[in-house]
Amino acid sequence: MLAAMPPTPPPTPEPGEPRIRDRGDACPGALRLHPADDGRLARLRLPAGRLTARQAEVLARAAETLGDGRISITSRGNAELRGLGEGCGAELAELLAGAGLLPSPTHERVRNIVASPGAGLDGLGRADVQLWARELDAALCAEPRAASLSGRFLFLLDDGRGDVAGLGGDVSLIAGQDGSALLRLGSRGFRLAAGDAVRAALAAALAFLDAAEAAGNGAWRPHELPDEHVPDWAGALARAGITAEPVPVPPLPASRPPAPGPLGEHSLHVLAPLGRLTAAQLRALLPADELRLTPWRGVVVVETPTDRPTDPATDLAATDPAPTHPDRLRDLEAHGLITRPDAPGAGVTACTGRPGCAKSLADVRADALAAPPGPLPVHFSGCARRCGHPYGAWINVLATGDDSYLVDGVPTPRTSLTAAVAAARGLPTHTR
Numbered sequence: 001m002l003a004a005m006p007p008t009p010p011p012t013p014e015p016g017e018p019r020i021r022d023r024g025d026a027c028p029g030a031l032r033l034h035p036a037d038d039g040r041l042a043r044l045r046l047p048a049g050r051l052t053a054r055q056a057e058v059l060a061r062a063a064e065t066l067g068d069g070r071i072s073i074t075s076r077g078n079a080e081l082r083g084l085g086e087g088c089g090a091e092l093a094e095l096l097a098g099a100g101l102l103p104s105p106t107h108e109r110v111r112n113i114v115a116s117p118g119a120g121l122d123g124l125g126r127a128d129v130q131l132w133a134r135e136l137d138a139a140l141c142a143e144p145r146a147a148s149l150s151g152r153f154l155f156l157l158d159d160g161r162g163d164v165a166g167l168g169g170d171v172s173l174i175a176g177q178d179g180s181a182l183l184r185l186g187s188r189g190f191r192l193a194a195g196d197a198v199r200a201a202l203a204a205a206l207a208f209l210d211a212a213e214a215a216g217n218g219a220w221r222p223h224e225l226p227d228e229h230v231p232d233w234a235g236a237l238a239r240a241g242i243t244a245e246p247v248p249v250p251p252l253p254a255s256r257p258p259a260p261g262p263l264g265e266h267s268l269h270v271l272a273p274l275g276r277l278t279a280a281q282l283r284a285l286l287p288a289d290e291l292r293l294t295p296w297r298g299v300v301v302v303e304t305p306t307d308r309p310t311d312p313a314t315d316l317a318a319t320d321p322a323p324t325h326p327d328r329l330r331d332l333e334a335h336g337l338i339t340r341p342d343a344p345g346a347g348v349t350a351c352t353g354r355p356g357c358a359k360s361l362a363d364v365r366a367d368a369l370a371a372p373p374g375p376l377p378v379h380f381s382g383c384a385r386r387c388g389h390p391y392g393a394w395i396n397v398l399a400t401g402d403d404s405y406l407v408d409g410v411p412t413p414r415t416s417l418t419a420a421v422a423a424a425r426g427l428p429t430h431t432r
Contacts, residue, residue, distance in 0.1 A: 027151025029109035030096055033089055038068065038356035040084035042092060044101055045108060048115035048133035048157070049077035049293030049300075053286050058099035060279035066092055071277045075349075075388050076112050076154065077293045082356065104141035110149040111137055114164050115157040117292045117300040122264035125159025127175035127194055130292075132157050135198045143202060148209055150220035155201055162253030167295060167391045170221050171204045173197045174253065182247070185233050186222055189249035196242045207236035257296045259341040262325045270329075271298040271338035273345045274365055275388070284335040296377075296390075297349055298338075303328075346373040350380035351387040353399075359383045362399035362414075370418045371397075374425025395424045 027043070028034035034041040044059075051059065059079060063071050068083030084092065096102045113133050120128035136155060140146045156169030165174055165184075172184040181197040183190040185204055192200055208231050212219045215229035222231065237244040263269045272281070275297035285291055285301050292300040329339040338345050348371045351357065353364035360382025368380040378395040381387065386398065398406045403414040412420045 027109055029151065030102060031089070031093055031105060031108060033084060033092075036082065036352070036356055037354075037358045038083050038352075040082075040086065040088070042067075042081045042084060043074070043109075044079045044081075044096065045111040045113075046078050046101075046293060047111055047113040047137040048130050049117065049291075049295075050130070050133070051079075051291040051293065052100075053288060053290070055099045055101055056282055056286060056291050058095055058101070060282045062092060062095050063282075064279045066095075069279050071279070071282055073272050073275050073277065073293050073297045073299070075295050075297070075390065077114050077117075077295045078112070079293060082352070103137070106144075106147045107141045109151040110146060110153060111140055112152070112154045113137060113157065114154065114167060114169070114295050116159040116161060116163050117269070117294045117298075118161070118163070118258055118263055118267075119159040121267045121300070121302065124161050125175060126177065127159050127181075129157040129159045129173070129175060132173065132198055136201055139198055139202045140205075143206070145206055145209060146202070149205060152220050153205070153208075154221075155205075158253065160253065162255040163257055164295065165252045166254055170208070170223075171201050173201055182250075183237075183244065184249055184252075185231075187249060188233055189247045190233070190237060190244035191247045192237075192242055192244040196244075199240055200237055200242050200244065203236045203240040203242065204231070204233060207231040207233055210236075257294070257298075258300075260298065260339050260343065260346060261329065261341070263300060266303045268301040268303065268325065268328060268332070268339075269294070269298055270301065270332055271296065271346060273336060273338060274348065274350050274368055278336075281335050281337055284332060284337070301328075342373055344373060345369070345371075347375075347377045348373070348380075349377065349388060349390065351382050351385075353380070353382040357382060359385065360399065361401055362403075362405075364397075364399055367399075367405075367414065367417060368397075372418065372422045372425065374422070376425050378421055378425060395421065397421060 028041055030042050030044050063069050063081055066084055066088045067081040072080040102108055115129045115133040116125055119125045119130045154169045156164050156167055156172040158165040158174045160175040174182040176182055179194045181192055181194045183200050208222050211225055211229045211231040215225050219225050258269045260269055260271050289302045333339045348368055350365045350368040354360045362382055364380040364382045371378055376395055377390045379389045380397045382399050396408050405412045405417055407420040408424055
């Protein structure tokens with residue numbers, strides 16, 4: 001049987017011209033698998049990246065028994081399984097549903113929610129936006145119209161520290177002082193009570209759907225709407241019974257992602273090498289109260305703070321006192337995880353590359369392994385799509401062939417790649 005050819009993408013619009021989408025969003029999910037050169041791909045939306053201990057074990061088992069044995073962490077803190085067999089969809093869905101990873105079959109692709117991973121753990125934020133994330137996920141799943149949102153639509157929930165506020169969200173909530181929240185919608189801002197934050201985010205998403213339907217251009221995200229079809233944000237909030245004061249959008253708060261290592265008194269942050277965990281590495285993060293996958297291809301391990309008794313029904317895996325941070329970090333480093341900001345691989349990410357992706361011009365993951373650590377993130381891309389690249393300032397390493405790259409636009413042979421990346425990261429060119 002001949003494989004179906006993918007649809008031809010619409011032409012790229014001129015600058016300032018709204019994009020016209022003439023096909024539905026083909027973003028993969030847990031139920032709609034995507035064909036790739038290395039097998040099928042499933043993407044699990046994990047609001048705020050949260051996994052319970054049992055869910056982490058199920059995910060590791062699914063990777064081992066159905067996929068290539070690894071779990072990829074996306075730039076939105078979601079999880080991907082690759083190398084899945086042609087006929088494993090039903091078995092995968094049953095596994096995930098049994099672990100509570102498919103709360104709504106109709107909404108499983110439209111739940112991109114990124115929240116400050118350290119919220120509630122280190123005392124730096126103004127609100128525990130992890131709780132907002134769970135409430136928003138439930139609200140989205142309960143609203144039938146929300147199923148029409150694109151799989152690329154993104155909610156950002158920042159606890160005020162500024163770690164996720166700049167990640168390109170479509171609807172952003174930033175915790176403020178004195179129980180307030182800033183709802184940021186492109187160039188518009190609204191100040192409202194923190195207790196109304198989740199309802200406001202849902203109302204804003206539905207207002208976008210109204211505007212997209214009226215525009216008729218198939219927009220997946222608000223910035224794709226024509227100028228004459230800006231959503232009625234204020235009206236949507238008023239109709240939802242939310243008191244919201246229009247305010248100028250202040251400069252976004254900004255802070256660096258948490259460094260690998262201790263996070264607060266009881267938790268840890270580790271990075272996955274090139275954004276991929278083996279099933280064994282995922283299990284090594286347990287026991288833990290929960291895991292939070294981060295948009296920086298890492299995992300926050302929320303440790304049990306005491307030896308209090310636990311009820312298995314609560315899904316808390318640890319019953320003994322948590323080991324000390326140094327012991328725990330040494331163990332995780334022995335499993336190949338990145339536990340220090342100066343460790344090899346820190347801040348280095350890569351797309352799938354060859355042989356998993358037919359569009360890739362090189363095995364970028366193999367070449368990325370030699371990249372030295374440094375203060376700026378660096379991302380290796382196998383083609384001009386630059387899938388999974390970071391936000392903000394980053395070093396762009398783009399393959400142009402088997403043995404040639406562009407490093408921030410500068411042609412670089414593969415033999416000089418490590419030195420060029422070191423120089424771009426502000427390091428001596430002899431660094432290895």
